Each structure stands twice: as C-alpha cells, then as structure tokens.
Amino acid sequence: MAKSPAPYNIHDYDVPLTTVDSVLFTVHDEKLKVLLVQRGNVPFAGKWGLPGGFIEQGADADLEMCAIRKLKEKTGIAPPYIEQLLSQGGANRDPRGWSVTIVFYALVAHVNCEPHIDSVTDVQWREVSSLSAKELAFDHGQIIQLAHERLQQKALYSIVPAYALPNEFTFTELQALHEVIIGTTLEKKSFRRRIEKAKLLIDTGKSTVARGRPAKLYKVKPEGRAYRFVRNLES
Amino acid sequence: MAKSPAPYNIHDYDVPLTTVDSVLFTVHDEKLKVLLVQRGNVPFAGKWGLPGGFIEQGADADLEMCAIRKLKEKTGIAPPYIEQLLSQGGANRDPRGWSVTIVFYALVAHVNCEPHIDSVTDVQWREVSSLSAKELAFDHGQIIQLAHERLQQKALYSIVPAYALPNEFTFTELQALHEVIIGTTLEKKSFRRRIEKAKLLIDTGKSTVARGRPAKLYKVKPEGRAYRFVRNLES
DNA sequence: AGAATAGTGTCTCTTAGACAGTATGAG
DNA sequence: CTCATACTGTCTAAGAGACACTATTCT
Known part of the structure; x- marks a missing residue:
C-alpha cells in the first residue's frame, strides 16, 4: 500500500495485466456475426480471439477510446454504437498471471467495413451460433455469449x-x-x-x-x- | 506467470493502475444510503470515497471476490447481493497516472452491519441525495450517481x-x-x-x-x- | 393479371393505474 | 368502540399478439 509522502511508483505494486477487448457484432445473410482476430503473439498464438489489447497511455484518453482505436485498426471505421459490457478478471484466465479485461460490445453495418476486412487475412466475421467456446483464446467464448445475451435484451426493449x-x-x-x-x-x-x-x-x-x-x-x-x-x- | 518462448515481464508494459471499488447501498430511516470510507493515504488523504483498493493476487480469485473482501473488511459481512456496475478508466481520474477502477454495486440490510460500522470512525453511511460530487475522492461522486440510476432501473423491473x-x-x-x-x-x-x-x-x-x-x-x-x-x- | 413485398384495421387479452372497499390487529 | 395498518375487488386504459385485410410496385 502507498506510503504517503514517498513518491509513487507503480512497479512497487503487484498490478494485474489489464487489457481492453471488444465484441463487435454485425448481421449479414440473416446471421448474427462477430469479429474475430487471429492472434500473432503468445499466449494462444494462432488462435482466434476478440479484437483488443493493451491500453496506450499516450494515445487513449479513456477506456472507450482505447476500444474504438483497436476496432478502427481492424475494421477501418469507428463503430456507430459502442457500450461497455463488463470486465472479467481473475488469476487463471491468462497463463501470464492475474489479468483483467474491460470488454465493450459494439455494432456496425456489414457493408461499411466489408472492403477493409476483405483486404486482410487475420480478421474475419464469424457466425455467433457456430462458435464453440473451446476454439477461442482466453475466456472469449464465454464473453461473446454474455455480449449476445445483453444484445438480446436490448433488442427486446430498445x-x-x-x-x-x-x-x-x-x-x-x-x-x-x-x-x-x-x-x-x-x-x-x-x-x-x-x-x-x-x-x-x-x-x-x-x-x-x-x-x-x-x-x-x-x-x-x-x-x-x-x-x-x-x-x-x-x- | 508462465513464461512461454519469450519470457513475459509485466513491468515491461505501461500498465495502468487497477483497483476495485464498490457502491454499497442500504436503506435506513426511509433514505437511500451509501457506504463511504475515509481515505488514509494519498491521493485525496482525509477525503471520503468508495470502499475498495488494490487487487491482492494471492487472496482474490476474481474481481467479485476482491470487491467482497474489501466490503467484508469495512462492514463485517459479505453483502447478499453484488453485481458489476462498470469500469471507469482514463488518464486524468487519478493524479498518479492512467488508472482503471472496476466498480461493483451491492445491497445490504442496514441492521446487519450496524454494529460493525458503529465501532469504527473511518466508515459511514451517507444519504445519497445529500452528496455533492465535489466532496468525494476521484470520480466517486459520478460513479455513485451511475450506480443509483442502475438501481432505479432494477427497482422498476425486478x-x-x-x-x-x-x-x-x-x-x-x-x-x-x-x-x-x-x-x-x-x-x-x-x-x-x-x-x-x-x-x-x-x-x-x-x-x-x-x-x-x-x-x-x-x-x-x-x-x-x-x-x-x-x-x-x-x- | 399475378406475384411479391409493404403496410393497415381491428379484435382480444393481459396487466398496470386508480381508488374504494374490507379485514385484522392494538389500545 | 376507534384508529391504524394490511390487504382485496374491480373498473378503466394502454398496448402487445394475432391475423386478415389493403396497397403498391415489378414482371
């Protein structure tokens, strides 16, 4: 814990690894789809997971800005709707140690990001109903399900x-x-x-x-x- | 901290300061009240704020467990209802730098924690309607308002x-x-x-x-x- | 004309709002 | 008994479900 007058140094603390991830939904061919990105780095290198990553303290004013920046990188556009879903954190969700992810969910029109996504190979739209939790990195399968449930509620009252x-x-x-x-x-x-x-x-x-x-x-x-x-x- | 091919060191990253805070509500004398704790350390030493603090990687299995542990320390009991509210993060909400707080809101019967709270001086119930955002540490005033709005919605449909x-x-x-x-x-x-x-x-x-x-x-x-x-x- | 898709008329059923009425205790 | 508080009966209104109907375009 912080000693008062002494200068504060974050590296004195046992801080968790903190990232921001997003569940970006769209609809195409009468199917609900979610954006997945193929991971280049460990852990789970080669596996597909949610778009996201570390906060860049210089570039991101807040959590939502961070999420939007990551989505822009992957789709070419900022989503017209984004909202915080929840944060997941625990000792066992990342092999590197105690980690936290702040998760947003967002919506976008398929036509608006089709060209950008078609031009790369490490980003794809995947039908939500075809996903099994096991094929995704971290707890991203479970997170997608929670995001879908929240979106279902939204569809019922908004x-x-x-x-x-x-x-x-x-x-x-x-x-x-x-x-x-x-x-x-x-x-x-x-x-x-x-x-x-x-x-x-x-x-x-x-x-x-x-x-x-x-x-x-x-x-x-x-x-x-x-x-x-x-x-x-x-x- | 399992190192895979390249050893991973969290201190190589520009990680934000991550804490967990809770908005604990109760009702007493026909008034909605929220639990506040007087801060002992900088920043905002002496000011009142939400109960919370750093994750203890050894003690806390996940975020909710962390929030419950902090609430137990302050009230003597685990709240019968707790749910995640949202996370706030940004470059300017903590003078020490980029910080994130994962916020829970919880409910408890006033009578069940009265004895413990009466026995200490740095914890108090404060009427929500009497709070001004400026008198609280960090953005805790705004967070309490968001928690109250969420609780109002819950009261309308649950x-x-x-x-x-x-x-x-x-x-x-x-x-x-x-x-x-x-x-x-x-x-x-x-x-x-x-x-x-x-x-x-x-x-x-x-x-x-x-x-x-x-x-x-x-x-x-x-x-x-x-x-x-x-x-x-x-x- | 006929097919296809967009949009409406209208009946029923459920349930919240309103509020007057009844029930059951203490003193 | 009276008073206070708990609980019920019942009418009305709003809006969702159901589904048959009409409207407007294309080939």
Missing part, C-alpha cells in the same frame, strides 16, 4: 440493434435484424406500432426499389440510442 | 432491491424501499399483484406485531435474484 444496419433502412430490415438477434419471429404490427408511437425514426422520404411494394427508408433519431420501451417484446 | 432488507420482510416494507429508490410513490395493488403473479416470494407463515393489522413476512426465492418483469413500473 432499437439499439438499428446501429448494425446502414444509415438508412426499412422497417422490415430492422425487424428481421431483431429476429436474428433474439432468435424468434416477431409480430409485424406490434413491432411497427411501438416504434412509431415512440417516434424514434426519421422518415427520409426515400424508398427502396425492388420486387414488390417499395419500402420507406428511415434513419434513427439520436434519442433512439438511449430510449427504453416500458414493456419488452415477448421473446 | 425485486433485486429486496436484498437491502433483512431476510424476512413485509410487502409494505418492500414497496417503501422501491419508492425510496425510484423517488416516487407506487400503487400498492399493482406492486403486490405483479410480484404475487411471478411467485417470487416465500410466505414464511409469520407476521409482524405492531399497531394495525399484522403484516405477513416473506423471503425472496433464489430465482428472485435474476427475475425480470416484462413490463416496467412507471417511474
């Missing part, structure tokens, strides 16, 4: 999942996205009704062109980020 | 606040507790109805004795800890 879509999207796309996240179908009418009543979307005036009736294109209002419905959708 | 009551309690006590946490009055009938329907309480068969009709005493079922109502109470 429109946060919209940030995994392009800037402009249709009601049907948003509903399909929620359905993929929570793993069930939803009633079209209930879904539209609650979002319309809460006035969370802006009608862009534009429409899609495709087979069938054109669909109106919407954007999320800024307040959609924090809005919470009083009643959950039933899962 | 019966987690019950863990701030003694083991056996009445419906009226539970409702009064929820009202103190969210800062409004609630409808008696609605409150009882939803809890009864969800079957979250065990009737102990006992009753209170006091002026007026005796009230039945209940305990929380284990599943009450994780239960989430589909619909929030209106705040």
Whole structure:
C-alpha cells in the first residue's frame, strides 16, 4: 500500500495485466456475426480471439477510446454504437498471471467495413451460433455469449440493434435484424406500432426499389440510442 | 506467470493502475444510503470515497471476490447481493497516472452491519441525495450517481432491491424501499399483484406485531435474484 | 393479371393505474 | 368502540399478439 509522502511508483505494486477487448457484432445473410482476430503473439498464438489489447497511455484518453482505436485498426471505421459490457478478471484466465479485461460490445453495418476486412487475412466475421467456446483464446467464448445475451435484451426493449444496419433502412430490415438477434419471429404490427408511437425514426422520404411494394427508408433519431420501451417484446 | 518462448515481464508494459471499488447501498430511516470510507493515504488523504483498493493476487480469485473482501473488511459481512456496475478508466481520474477502477454495486440490510460500522470512525453511511460530487475522492461522486440510476432501473423491473432488507420482510416494507429508490410513490395493488403473479416470494407463515393489522413476512426465492418483469413500473 | 413485398384495421387479452372497499390487529 | 395498518375487488386504459385485410410496385 502507498506510503504517503514517498513518491509513487507503480512497479512497487503487484498490478494485474489489464487489457481492453471488444465484441463487435454485425448481421449479414440473416446471421448474427462477430469479429474475430487471429492472434500473432503468445499466449494462444494462432488462435482466434476478440479484437483488443493493451491500453496506450499516450494515445487513449479513456477506456472507450482505447476500444474504438483497436476496432478502427481492424475494421477501418469507428463503430456507430459502442457500450461497455463488463470486465472479467481473475488469476487463471491468462497463463501470464492475474489479468483483467474491460470488454465493450459494439455494432456496425456489414457493408461499411466489408472492403477493409476483405483486404486482410487475420480478421474475419464469424457466425455467433457456430462458435464453440473451446476454439477461442482466453475466456472469449464465454464473453461473446454474455455480449449476445445483453444484445438480446436490448433488442427486446430498445432499437439499439438499428446501429448494425446502414444509415438508412426499412422497417422490415430492422425487424428481421431483431429476429436474428433474439432468435424468434416477431409480430409485424406490434413491432411497427411501438416504434412509431415512440417516434424514434426519421422518415427520409426515400424508398427502396425492388420486387414488390417499395419500402420507406428511415434513419434513427439520436434519442433512439438511449430510449427504453416500458414493456419488452415477448421473446 | 508462465513464461512461454519469450519470457513475459509485466513491468515491461505501461500498465495502468487497477483497483476495485464498490457502491454499497442500504436503506435506513426511509433514505437511500451509501457506504463511504475515509481515505488514509494519498491521493485525496482525509477525503471520503468508495470502499475498495488494490487487487491482492494471492487472496482474490476474481474481481467479485476482491470487491467482497474489501466490503467484508469495512462492514463485517459479505453483502447478499453484488453485481458489476462498470469500469471507469482514463488518464486524468487519478493524479498518479492512467488508472482503471472496476466498480461493483451491492445491497445490504442496514441492521446487519450496524454494529460493525458503529465501532469504527473511518466508515459511514451517507444519504445519497445529500452528496455533492465535489466532496468525494476521484470520480466517486459520478460513479455513485451511475450506480443509483442502475438501481432505479432494477427497482422498476425486478425485486433485486429486496436484498437491502433483512431476510424476512413485509410487502409494505418492500414497496417503501422501491419508492425510496425510484423517488416516487407506487400503487400498492399493482406492486403486490405483479410480484404475487411471478411467485417470487416465500410466505414464511409469520407476521409482524405492531399497531394495525399484522403484516405477513416473506423471503425472496433464489430465482428472485435474476427475475425480470416484462413490463416496467412507471417511474 | 399475378406475384411479391409493404403496410393497415381491428379484435382480444393481459396487466398496470386508480381508488374504494374490507379485514385484522392494538389500545 | 376507534384508529391504524394490511390487504382485496374491480373498473378503466394502454398496448402487445394475432391475423386478415389493403396497397403498391415489378414482371
């Protein structure tokens, strides 16, 4: 413990190894996917794990900035939605010793980072439902599951999942996205009704062109980020 | 500290200072209170702040164990409910340099730790509504506010606040507790109805004795800890 | 016209809000 | 008895589920 007047030196302390990791979700081909990075260094060299790493004290003003910096390096863009999930820490989660990871989860539209990811080999989108915890580095499998559960809750009482879509999207796309996240179908009418009543979307005036009736294109209002419905959708 | 090919030395890294802190809530005299500890060391020596401190790598198996150990030292007991709130980290929150704190929030019945706290002078319960952020060490004022907001949400969709009551309690006590946490009055009938329907309480068969009709005493079922109502109470 | 997709009308059912009413004890 | 507190009955309103219906485009 610190002796008062004496100068403080962090290396006098038995500090844990502290890192920041992120679970970046997107949806593509009706599947929920998560970004994985192939590790170059020990431990778990060659294995796939979450994008993240050490804090750079000069470059990162806070934890979220650190997470965003790492994600930018891997995807080429800053995610439009990021939120802290939890921190995992313990004596046995890293072979190098007592370690802590502060974990964020984030959402991004697949089209917005496709080119960057296609250009490298050590980054890939993996379907969440195809993952087994054992194939991933550290406790990253368990962390992805926790992030998925949190995202499922969000899909039941908010429109946060919209940030995994392009800037402009249709009601049907948003509903399909929620359905993929929570793993069930939803009633079209209930879904539209609650979002319309809460006035969370802006009608862009534009429409899609495709087979069938054109669909109106919407954007999320800024307040959609924090809005919470009083009643959950039933899962 | 297993060294693989290249020996790993944590002191080669620019690691942040990592601590664990807790926001321990209780209710007494119809007021929501939080546990504060007077700091003995720099920085902020003499100021009041959250109970917490450094991880002891030998003693703490994980982050939650660390938080519980610190709370036990200050209150004499392990809290019946504890959950991670968030982690705060940044270059400027601690004058010693880049630091991270992993924050838990916890609940305890006032009566269960009264004797231990009354016996020391560097620990006190402080009414949450009387706190100004400026009088506390670090960013602890802001953290307490975030913890309070999270607890308010919990009070709207769960019966987690019950863990701030003694083991056996009445419906009226539970409702009064929820009202103190969210800062409004609630409808008696609605409150009882939803809890009864969800079957979250065990009737102990006992009753209170006091002026007026005796009230039945209940305990929380284990599943009450994780239960989430589909619909929030209106705040 | 017919197929495909977008979007609406409307009935039911559940449950929270409101609040008046009844029950059961102490003094 | 009265008073205080616990607990219930019951009406109303909001909103989700269900699902049949209409609308608008394409080929």
